[in-house]
Amino acid sequence: MKFIKKLKEFFNSLTQNDESYDFSISKETPSESQPEDLLKNQSIYPSLDVNLEYIKARYNVLINSDIKIREFMLNAKGKQFKAFLLYIDGLVDTTSINDFILNPLMLKNFSNQNNDPQIVSEAITTNISVRKVKRFNITDYIYECLLPQNSVKKISSFDELVQNVNSGDCALFVDTINFAFDIDIKKFAQRSISEPKNEPVVRGSQEAFVENLRTNTSLIRRNINNENLIIENITIGKTNKNNCAVCYIKDIANSSLISETKYRLNNLDVDYVLSSSELIQLIKDDPETTLPEIMTTERADKACSYLLQGRVIIIYNGSPYALILPITLFDFISSGEDVNLNYHFANLLKIIRGIAFFITLLLPGLYLAITIYHRELLPTELLYSIVASRVNVPFPILVEILIMELSFELIREAGLRVPSPLGSTVGIVGALVLGEAAVSASIVSPILIIIIAITAISSFAIPDFSLGFHLRIARFAYTLLGSLCGFLGIGVGLFIHLITLCSLKSFGVPYLSPYMPKTNIRNNSYLLKPVWKREKRSDFLNTKRTTVQDNISMKWREKN
Amino acid sequence: MNNNKIGFVESISLTLIVIISHILLNLPNEILGSTASSGPLNVIYITVLAVIIFLVFNKLFSSFQGKDILDVAEFVGGSILKKVVSIIYTLYFIFTCGILLLNFANTLKTIYLQDMPTSLICLVFILIALIANQFGFKNVSRTNAIILPFIVVAILIIFFALSVRFVPERFFPVLGYGVNNTFILGATNIFAFGQIILLFLLRSHHKEPKDTKKIGLTSIILSGLILFISVTSLILIFPFATGGEGILSIYMITRSIQFGTFFQRVDAFFILIWVLTFFSYLSVIFAFTLKITNKNLKTQNSNIPAFLIGLGVFIVTLIPQNIAQIRFAENVIYKYVCLIIVFGMSFAILLLGYLKKNKKGMVTIRS
Numbered sequence: 001m002k003f004i005k006k007l008k009e010f011f012n013s014l015t016q017n018d019e020s021y022d023f024s025i026s027k028e029t030p031s032e033s034q035p036e037d038l039l040k041n042q043s044i045y046p047s048l049d050v051n052l053e054y055i056k057a058r059y060n061v062l063i064n065s066d067i068k069i070r071e072f073m074l075n076a077k078g079k080q081f082k083a084f085l086l087y088i089d090g091l092v093d094t095t096s097i098n099d100f101i102l103n104p105l106m107l108k109n110f111s112n113q114n115n116d117p118q119i120v121s122e123a124i125t126t127n128i129s130v131r132k133v134k135r136f137n138i139t140d141y142i143y144e145c146l147l148p149q150n151s152v153k154k155i156s157s158f159d160e161l162v163q164n165v166n167s168g169d170c171a172l173f174v175d176t177i178n179f180a181f182d183i184d185i186k187k188f189a190q191r192s193i194s195e196p197k198n199e200p201v202v203r204g205s206q207e208a209f210v211e212n213l214r215t216n217t218s219l220i221r222r223n224i225n226n227e228n229l230i231i232e233n234i235t236i237g238k239t240n241k242n243n244c245a246v247c248y249i250k251d252i253a254n255s256s257l258i259s260e261t262k263y264r265l266n267n268l269d270v271d272y273v274l275s276s277s278e279l280i281q282l283i284k285d286d287p288e289t290t291l292p293e294i295m296t297t298e299r300a301d302k303a304c305s306y307l308l309q310g311r312v313i314i315i316y317n318g319s320p321y322a323l324i325l326p327i328t329l330f331d332f333i334s335s336g337e338d339v340n341l342n343y344h345f346a347n348l349l350k351i352i353r354g355i356a357f358f359i360t361l362l363l364p365g366l367y368l369a370i371t372i373y374h375r376e377l378l379p380t381e382l383l384y385s386i387v388a389s390r391v392n393v394p395f396p397i398l399v400e401i402l403i404m405e406l407s408f409e410l411i412r413e414a415g416l417r418v419p420s421p422l423g424s425t426v427g428i429v430g431a432l433v434l435g436e437a438a439v440s441a442s443i444v445s446p447i448l449i450i451i452i453a454i455t456a457i458s459s460f461a462i463p464d465f466s467l468g469f470h471l472r473i474a475r476f477a478y479t480l481l482g483s484l485c486g487f488l489g490i491g492v493g494l495f496i497h498l499i500t501l502c503s504l505k506s507f508g509v510p511y512l513s514p515y516m517p518k519t520n521i522r523n524n525s526y527l528l529k530p531v532w533k534r535e536k537r538s539d540f541l542n543t544k545r546t547t548v549q550d551n552i553s554m555k556w557r558e559k560n
Numbered sequence: 561m562n563n564n565k566i567g568f569v570e571s572i573s574l575t576l577i578v579i580i581s582h583i584l585l586n587l588p589n590e591i592l593g594s595t596a597s598s599g600p601l602n603v604i605y606i607t608v609l610a611v612i613i614f615l616v617f618n619k620l621f622s623s624f625q626g627k628d629i630l631d632v633a634e635f636v637g638g639s640i641l642k643k644v645v646s647i648i649y650t651l652y653f654i655f656t657c658g659i660l661l662l663n664f665a666n667t668l669k670t671i672y673l674q675d676m677p678t679s680l681i682c683l684v685f686i687l688i689a690l691i692a693n694q695f696g697f698k699n700v701s702r703t704n705a706i707i708l709p710f711i712v713v714a715i716l717i718i719f720f721a722l723s724v725r726f727v728p729e730r731f732f733p734v735l736g737y738g739v740n741n742t743f744i745l746g747a748t749n750i751f752a753f754g755q756i757i758l759l760f761l762l763r764s765h766h767k768e769p770k771d772t773k774k775i776g777l778t779s780i781i782l783s784g785l786i787l788f789i790s791v792t793s794l795i796l797i798f799p800f801a802t803g804g805e806g807i808l809s810i811y812m813i814t815r816s817i818q819f820g821t822f823f824q825r826v827d828a829f830f831i832l833i834w835v836l837t838f839f840s841y842l843s844v845i846f847a848f849t850l851k852i853t854n855k856n857l858k859t860q861n862s863n864i865p866a867f868l869i870g871l872g873v874f875i876v877t878l879i880p881q882n883i884a885q886i887r888f889a890e891n892v893i894y895k896y897v898c899l900i901i902v903f904g905m906s907f908a909i910l911l912l913g914y915l916k917k918n919k920k921g922m923v924t925i926r927s
Contacts (some may be wrong), residue, residue: 054725373672374828383824443666486672487828488681491835492688495703502702503695518569 042158047084048175055086055173056161066090074105074174076141084174091168093187096149101170101183104146139177147172151184163241190215196298198465203340205301206363213317217245219300220315224249224307234265236279236316240272245277245301247313254310260507261312261325276319285505290473292466293506295324295331302336310543312507326507326541328514330526332464333357343528350527356461360471363455364401365478365490367448371397373486385447392442398483400444404452405476407434513540565767567732567774570701574707574762574844575779577757580786581841581856584834585663588790589754589809590891595746598736599791602746607784610753613903614776617760620910623917627771629760629906630855632913645909646856652901653849654869657842658876659889661685666837666883667808671831682877686870688840693850693866695802697765700847704840712786714833718810719789721817726796750785753780760906761848807835846870 033449043053052069059067066089074083085101123130134140143152143355155161155171156179165171168186193215196208205223209216217231228250235241244265248258263282273279276296284293297303303313303322314323324331333353363508370377371386378386393400411430415423434452438444452460455475474497481489504511514521522535532553552558566574588599595602624632629839634642646875663679664797692700735742759776766772790810797813811834846869853865880886 304646370828374831376825377828379824468779485676486833488668488673488684488835491832491839492684494832495688495707495839496691498706499692499695499699499703503699503708512702512706516706517567518705 001112007474008046040159044156044161044173044179046176046178047083048173051173051180052084054158058158070102072102072106074146075108076138076143076146077136079138081138085170086165086173087170087185089169090164091186091188091423092170093185096172096187099406100148101185104148105142105172135435136321138174139179140348142172142174142181143432147181149183149185155182156180163235167243182249193219199297199299199302199336199463201299201335201337201340204336205299207300208298208528209300209303209315209320209322211318211320213245213315215241216322217247220304220313221305223300223304225234227253232262234262236268237264237270237272238428242273242317244314244316247307247315249307249310251309252310252537252543252545254544255543257312257326259508261314265314271311273316274318276314276316276321276323277335279314279316285507289461289504290470291329291504291511292332292464292470292500293325293327293504293511295327295464296321296466297324297336299336299454305339310537310541310545315356326505326509328499328506328509328540329511330515332467333462333526335463338528349525352464353461354526356458356469359458360462360468361464361474362478362490363451363458364405364475364483366495367451367482368397368401368479369482369486369490372483387447389447390447393445394442397448398479400448401452401479404434404438404444404448405479407438408452408456408474409472509540514538566698566701566762566765567767568771569760570698570705570737571766571771571773571775572779572782573705574701575758575775576782576786577704577708577711577781577840578758578839578844579753579779580708580715581660581837582752583787583790583894584756584808584837585660585667586809586812586887586890588787588794590895591749591787591791592795593891594735594737594749595742597731597733597795598742598746599795600731600788601734601736602742602749603752603784603788603791605743605751606752607787609747609750610756610780610784611777613750614756614780617778617907617910618773620907620914621760621772623914628762628763628764629757630852631764633909636909636912636916640675641909643856645905646807646852648901648905649761649852650849650869652897653845653852654872655876655897656894657845657849658873659880659886659894661838661842661873662877662880663886663890664808664834664887665877666735667811670833671811672828679874679878682874685838685842686783686874688839689846690866690870692843693846693862694766694797697847697851700843705845707836707840711833711837714830715786715789716832718814718817718830719793721819722793722797722813725816728792728796730796735792748899749894751895751898751902753783753904756780757902757906758844758848761851766852842873846873 003013042054045054047057052071054294055061055069061067061069066375068089070085071087072079072083083105085097087097087513104507119131120134121132126521135242138153153164155164161171161180161182164182168184168188170183170185172181172183174181190212191212193207195206199208206218209219220231221229229248230248233243234244234246235243245260246258248266261283268281268282273282280292280294280296286293295306298321300322303324304323307313311327312325314325316323324473327354334350335353338350355396375383390397395403407430411426411434415430418426435449439446439449459468459471462471474493478490478493481493483489485492501511503514510517513519514524515526518534521540523534524538524540532549534548535547535551537546537548539546592599608721621627621632624635627635630642633645637644661682662678665678665685668681669676669678684846692703748880754778756779759772759779762775763769763772765776793813794809797816811830814830815825817826819826846866849869850862850866853859853869854862857865859865880889
């Protein structure tokens with residue numbers, strides 16, 4: 001019987017559908033007014049209990065583990081008031097809460113027990129004493145006497161208060177008071193200031209930005225000792241209200257540039273912006289172009305040098321990169337190292353970088369155009385050696401180049417993504433595959449390896465990561481155009497590229513400034529002038545103060 | 561502020577690029593064909609003539625500050641004359657453009673694109689010019705200003721690279737086919753400066769209207785210099801009877817350049833420069849034709865007119881059946897059409913405008 005039962009079960013299992021565990025996310029039906037929306041735009045109530053309930057509802061205290069509410073009795077002048085503190089665990093300095101908030105508010109010391117009126121001033125004559133006393137007011141008393149903190153604000157809107165608490169402040173609610181005290185006691189674990197990893201320099205500051213906004217602004221303050229340095233905070237995002245700081249020097253930067261920057265930042269209707277890179281895409285002039293229109297830097301000294309030129313810096317909380325705007329193409333080919341070097345060395349490096357720019361962009365395309373269409377350019381011996389090296393290669397030159405370019409891009413991407421101990425392994429494998437093995441297997445010719453290697457090395461000489469990306473994309477286009485119709489194709493690419501560059505603007509500044517449209521090149525050309533001759537700020541920035549230094553900056557050379 | 565205002569450098573480069581495009585094709589050859597060894601002398605002569613004519617035109621324009629020739633035509637004969645003049649200029653540009661493009665495309669085909677149909681090459685150029693015009697007049701003029709120095713440097717390189725192979729004896733006889741051919745009949749070679757018409761259409765786009773005279777004179781003198789260098793290089797390398805063998809004359813002389821041992825022949829590099837020049841030239845002519853059409857039709861959407869202009873140029877490139885017809889169109893039809901429209905019709909309009917304006921002024925003073 002048991003056997004028959006088992007057999008039955010077996011046959012049943014064959015015919016029945018497989019009912020394994022299957023989960024799919026059901027569709028939510030959005031109601032017109034979410035319960036969360038009802039909690040928005042509320043003012044703080046005078047009743048502590050109502051405020052408490054409101055906070056519990058808004059912060060989902062029953063399920064939220066790190067929201068802390070500490071209820072206690074506040075002692076002031078012998079009277080007791082119900083109160084509570086609201087803060088987020090992990091964002092605040094708990095020692096400060098214990099010692100400098102709860103301690104003065106809760107403990108009954110002599111002066112706090114004394115119910116005598118507070119004397120503001122006293123005049124004593126021979127037999128008459130006149131005292132000016134202040135009537136007891138709990139809010140003033142707490143603010144002036146019981147909170148020994150440097151940053152305390154009175155806030156009457158829940159929205160503003162919640163935003164501050166979310167960023168690490170502590171809120172004090174007291175019964176009968178229709179506002180809350182916002183106490184700044186932020187303290188959380190953060191990365192310390194370290195060396196720049198992606199923009200290393202030999203001779204220059206070794207301080208890089210970190211993720212914390214205030215640390216970054218302090219780095220700028222430390223570098224620019226001027227009271228006209230303005231650091232304005234702007235909140236971005238509706239769901240995730242994150243702060244960004246707009247920095248500029250008031251008496252140098254152009255007013256319309258500052259206004260435009262703030263206008264764009266204030267008019268972002270987004271739920272959240274996760275990083276500075278997302279912010280760039282939201283505020284750049286032409287969102288479709290692959291060319292970078294805003295520069296990023298992790299170097300505090302570089303950001304400061306651009307500030308002093310009259311540009312605007314945006315620092316986004318949570319991102320270790322500052323955004324520099326407006327920017328031109330030639331800024332992207334300049335390095336932070338240039339200003340730290342003697343101008344002769346800096347200019348040599350700039351010229352090399354300029355050559356690297358063109359090699360990165362054009363070399364594979366030119367190689368294709370020359371070898372397919374314009375062989376007359378090459379000396380006969382060289383042409384023979386190229387042809388001989390390709391005898392065993394079964395692919396056309398275009399396929400050969402695409403295979404190598406693709407392999408190189410794969411190795412580059414893999415090298416970035418793997419954990420750093422494995423990075424060198426990827427490099428070695430890549431070098432073997434790209435170099436020796438591919439040639440031995442007659443997949444590619446040795447000359448092509450040289451072309452791709454020179455292109456790759458040149459691409460690493462481009463200081464800006466975003467511009468490098470643009471050049472990589474454009475290089476593929478030039479390769480295809482060169483293979484399609486030789487120099488005519490390259491000409492098509494160059495012309496379209498040029499006209500695109502001419503049409504671009506970064507916050508109102510033409511991308512090819514100061515060369516096109518031509519402005520005063522004398523003081524802001526691509527090549528650096530000696531330090532003592534850098535007398536003017538860039539013309540295209542239209543700064544309030546145009547002069548950086550006098551005609552004769554080295555006064556000590558003047559004879560008395 | 562008008563966003564289409566352009567500066568001094570951009571204005572000069574617009575005129576220069578158009579004249580240089582003609583130089584790259586058969587202009588030096590054509591001049592040498594009619595004057596022989598007196599070609600360089602003839603170039604100096606027609607440059608001086610062009611300067612004088614420009615100064616006369618500029619004087620006639622003096623009563624019309626910030627206005628272009630179409631505005632003057634409207635002042636003279638109302639909107640009907642303006643429309644007629646606009647149509648003539650449009651057809652003139654389309655014809656010039658088409659013939660030059662076909663000539664250049666044929667040359668490219670002869671040099672290295674044997675498997676590609678000429679019409680396809682023309683189409684590529686027209687498409688690029690149309691795309692360029694989507695970026696607007698200002699960006700077209702800026703791109704030209706960037707490309708121009710490379711072209712000028714290329715021409716100078718050709719001159720200096722070939723200087724070691726110059727045969728000075730080829731300058732003689734200095735008067736070539738004679739005084740008559742050099743100075744009387746040779747005066748018709750002023751058609752080489754036919755594109756100064758752009759200066760009269762560009763007047764309303766100058767950032768500084770007072771620079772108009774300076775822009776015009778600089779453009780003509782620089783164009784004359786480049787033409788002189790080209791003609792001189794050509795005559796000192798080839799005997800004038802040889803000519804350019806029916807292909808781009810400047811290209812032919814670049815084939816004689818020997819540069820070290822690394823490059824077998826450097827002429828291919830110059831193809832890249834000439835290609836860029838032609839893209840510039842076409843986009844400039846398209847931009848001007850579009851400007852005339854838009855002014856005439858008073859329309860802001862320039863997509864359809866641009867497409868029609870492109871189509872017109874393409875149709876012109878399809879008309880000549882062989883090289884001989886292209887040569888005829890370029891050397892005879894273009895030459896005389898240019899002389900009639902640029903130096904005849906434009907002068908008449910300006911003169912009438914000047915007289916009418918002065919007459920009005922006199923009447924106002926009397927009243």
